[in-house]
Amino acid sequence: MISEIGFDADDTLWHCENMFFETQARLEEILEQYAPREEVEAKLHDTELQNVRLFGYGIKGFTLSMVETAVQISGGKITGDEVHEILMMGKSMLDAPVELIPNVRTVLASLQDRYRLILITKGDVLDQTNKIDKSGLGDFFDQIEVVQKKDVDSYRDVLTRHEVDPTQFLMIGNSIPSDVLPVLELGGWGVHVPYRHTAVFERHEDDPPHDRFRRLESLSDLPALVADIVA
């Protein structure tokens, strides 16, 4: 039995990481005069990981980490104009339109009458709320939760508040550590739908060996998977 389906948002319902990826490529280009691109990439990832405790997840923290990386990689030689360009890259990310993953509306429409749909997304509340508004998908969901962490405790809290039985809950998303593992641990179904880029925080080596773990090539395959599970 499945009665509720949880959806991750970034890189599950709409494109997100591609924007970080492209912005990072442009940062590497700007800093190429100071250091090779691989070094910039490694330094940016280190900086992001070090800053996550203070900055959390989101574009503002990413932009601050880019500026910090630029200062360090350039040994303080970064120019005001280069810093300005990095700031403007962060602002255009915040202001970018939301591009939906193919077939999202069809998939949600086909599931919404039979299941309670819950959007569970991690990050900066203002950024995420703006994206939900821009996506036009808000009305498909019975509940929308913007959380600061996606771990066992935060899923337990969301499921308890909405009176969801974890064994009847299926979560789908592009991150094994954030969307799959905690839900499996609570007794639910975890469905992984990979995106072409994975954020440095969300990387995971091995598939969880678990009979309620599934992987889909595309979100479009979700209705068939759910029908198969409940059959």
Next chain:
Amino acid sequence: MISEIGFDADDTLWHCENMFFETQARLEEILEQYAPREEVEAKLHDTELQNVRLFGYGIKGFTLSMVETAVQISGGKITGDEVHEILMMGKSMLDAPVELIPNVRTVLASLQDRYRLILITKGDVLDQTNKIDKSGLGDFFDQIEVVQKKDVDSYRDVLTRHEVDPTQFLMIGNSIPSDVLPVLELGGWGVHVPYRHTAVFERHEDDPPHDRFRRLESLSDLPALVADIVA
């Protein structure tokens, strides 16, 4: 009758704006070689107001606005080391301990048995949650709400969700536009307790002419005011 009391947090329960004020003073010092301090102050305020739609409220957005101001005020001549110092100022703000306003614990302890206490604070969820944790005040409150706006709609939403009758609700805070006016409009009591600095977003010229508006010199006077209103 009063049954619920809402408390703003920043500059009502703990000091906050003084940190922005001191950081801004240091920014003016760094940029003094490029422009007079008043010009830096005016430019920073303009930049903050222009960026609030994209950045929302909080330290990360403030830090990005400081860097943007530095680039512009210096005509691009700002150095990497100066940018680095500005970034580090932002990080120390995020990492700063929470300093309580005098008598906060006594005031909350004296009210918590007779009234339902609700913390209603605006800003970045991660920043605000960290501060609530650091303050040690979380347990005094029946509900904690971190909102993105403090307007009539957002107060109505909070009060509805917690089944609060607006006419039995009193809100106290240091901002007339955010803590007083929307609550008065909903039929509740609005109590202003000024803080020595007021954020650029929260300034307000005139007192609201209203029979449920009150002003206190200090949070310590709140229990007596509430006793007076319910008498």
